[in-house]
Amino acid sequence: MPSKNNISTIGEILKLFNPVEDKYISREFQNYGIYLTEQLDDQMHKALYIKLAKKHPRAILEKALSFVKIQDQGKIKNKGRLFMWKIKDLGGFEKKQIIDKAKI
Numbered sequence: 391m392p393s394k395n396n397i398s399t400i401g402e403i404l405k406l407f408n409p410v411e412d413k414y415i416s417r418e419f420q421n422y423g424i425y426l427t428e429q430l431d432d433q434m435h436k437a438l439y440i441k442l443a444k445k446h447p448r449a450i451l452e453k454a455l456s457f458v459k460i461q462d463q464g465k466i467k468n469k470g471r472l473f474m475w476k477i478k479d480l481g482g483f484e485k486k487q488i489i490d491k492a493k494i
Contacts, residue, residue, distance in 0.1 A: 419443040422451075429455060432470040442477070445489055450482040 398418055406421065415421050423440030427433060442451060454476035458469050466472055477483065 422448070426451070426455065426473075430458065430469040430473055432468075435470055446477070446482050447489065450477060450480050453480055454482070 403418060403421070415424065420440050420443070423443040424436065426439040426443065427436045430439070432439070454473050457476045458466070458473050461472065
């Protein structure tokens with residue numbers, strides 16, 4: 391996945407790209423959204439995770455994902471719900487945290 395500074399090099403992206411499976415993934419945030427979907431075992435909400443990867447700071451998403459991973463997996467009924475709660479807890483849904491791509 392992305393390096394520590396959250397920016398992947400072209401070589402890293404090309405190594406991970408599989409043209410048979412990933413033919414509709416053209417941006418890095420789409421790839422990260424798919425990664426979140428796989429880690430949370432939540433295929434039903436793939437578009438939601440892609441949107442989160444596009445609009446929210448990567449640091450908050452990484453913290454929330456690591457929080458979900460360290461929890462007792464036997465007690466978690468819905469990893470996606472816990473992930474969304476942790477994003478809210480970290481302040482990821484505040485207006486100042488959401489990245490507006492139109493202004494960039």
